Amino acid sequence: MLTFVGLGLYDASSVTVEGRNRILSADRVFAEFYTSQLVGATVSELEAAHDVEIEVRDRAGVEQDPEPILSAAETEDVVFLTAGDTMISTTHVDLRIRAEERGVETRVIHGVTAETAASGLTGLQNYRFGKAVTLPFPFVHGGDDVPQSMIDSIEANRERGLHTIVYLDIKVDYVPRRGGPDEHEEFMTADYAAALLASGWKDELAVVVARAGSPEPVVRADTLSVLATEEFGEPLHLLVIPGDVHHIEADALVSLAGAPRSLVE
Incomplete structure (x- = not known):
C-alpha cells in the first residue's frame, strides 16, 4: 500500500x-x-x-x-x-x-494548497482564477528576466478577466547567488518577483501572500512597483495578478490587503 x-x-x-x-x-x-x-x-x-x-x-x-x-x-x-x-x-x-x-x-x-489559501486570504474568488504560472530565477534559466511564456499566460488570463497566481521559484541543493537562508536552498521573495514583473507592468495591481497557512500570514496589495520596495518576511511567498475585480473582491483587497481604493475601482 x-x-x-x-x-x-x-x-x-x-x-x-x-x-x-x-x-x-x-x-x-x-x-x-x-x-x-x-x-x-x-x-x-x-x-x-x-x-x-x-x-x-x-x-x-x-x-x-x-x-x-x-x-x-x-x-x-x-x-x-x-x-x-x-x-x-x-x-x-x-x-x-x-x-x-x-x-x-x-x-x-489531500492537503491544503497555496491556490486555495491565496483565494481565501485575499478574498479573490476561486472560480475567477486562470492558468497559474511560475516565475524562475533569471540566473537559473539563463534567459530574459521574465520568460515570454509566462508573460503570455498572464496576458491571456487578463484578457479573459481572470486572476493569475504566480508561484515563486525555490532552488534546493546549490550555492545561492543572491544569498538564501543557507548554502543549500534559496526562496524567491515577493519583492524580488515584483521588481522583475514591474519592468513590464509597473503600475499594475498585484497581491502578495506570504506564509500562507501560518498563524500570521501577510497579505498586501498595491502596484508592482510599490511592492518591489517592501519586505514581507520569511518564506514562502507568492504573488497574485488580479484580472477584472468584482466589487466584493475590491472591498476584500482594501480591507484585507491594504489596497489603495483607487487601484481597485
Whole structure:
C-alpha cells in the first residue's frame, strides 16, 4: 500500500487528522521537499511531532530511482509525504502510476494548497482564477528576466478577466547567488518577483501572500512597483495578478490587503 499524504502549507500541525493517522500507522515514511517545503518545520520537527522516522528523497531519488519506495510498498504500508497537496506535482502522479502498474494499491489524502489559501486570504474568488504560472530565477534559466511564456499566460488570463497566481521559484541543493537562508536552498521573495514583473507592468495591481497557512500570514496589495520596495518576511511567498475585480473582491483587497481604493475601482 502506498498512501500519498499532503502535509499542508506551514508546519507539523498543518496536516489533516486523516493524514496524521496514516502517518502514525505506516511501516515506512518517505518524503520529498524539492517541489515545495514546509518552512515552519524541519524534518526533525516533523519526525518528533508524528513519532516517525522520515526517509527524505531528493529529486533523482523520486523521479529516477523510485525503486526503494515502490518495492517497500509491495509488502509494507508506506506513506509518501509532500508539502501542500500531494498530487499537484506531475512527479507524484508519475510515482502513483508506477505503483498502480506494479499492482500496488494507492491512496491519496489531500492537503491544503497555496491556490486555495491565496483565494481565501485575499478574498479573490476561486472560480475567477486562470492558468497559474511560475516565475524562475533569471540566473537559473539563463534567459530574459521574465520568460515570454509566462508573460503570455498572464496576458491571456487578463484578457479573459481572470486572476493569475504566480508561484515563486525555490532552488534546493546549490550555492545561492543572491544569498538564501543557507548554502543549500534559496526562496524567491515577493519583492524580488515584483521588481522583475514591474519592468513590464509597473503600475499594475498585484497581491502578495506570504506564509500562507501560518498563524500570521501577510497579505498586501498595491502596484508592482510599490511592492518591489517592501519586505514581507520569511518564506514562502507568492504573488497574485488580479484580472477584472468584482466589487466584493475590491472591498476584500482594501480591507484585507491594504489596497489603495483607487487601484481597485
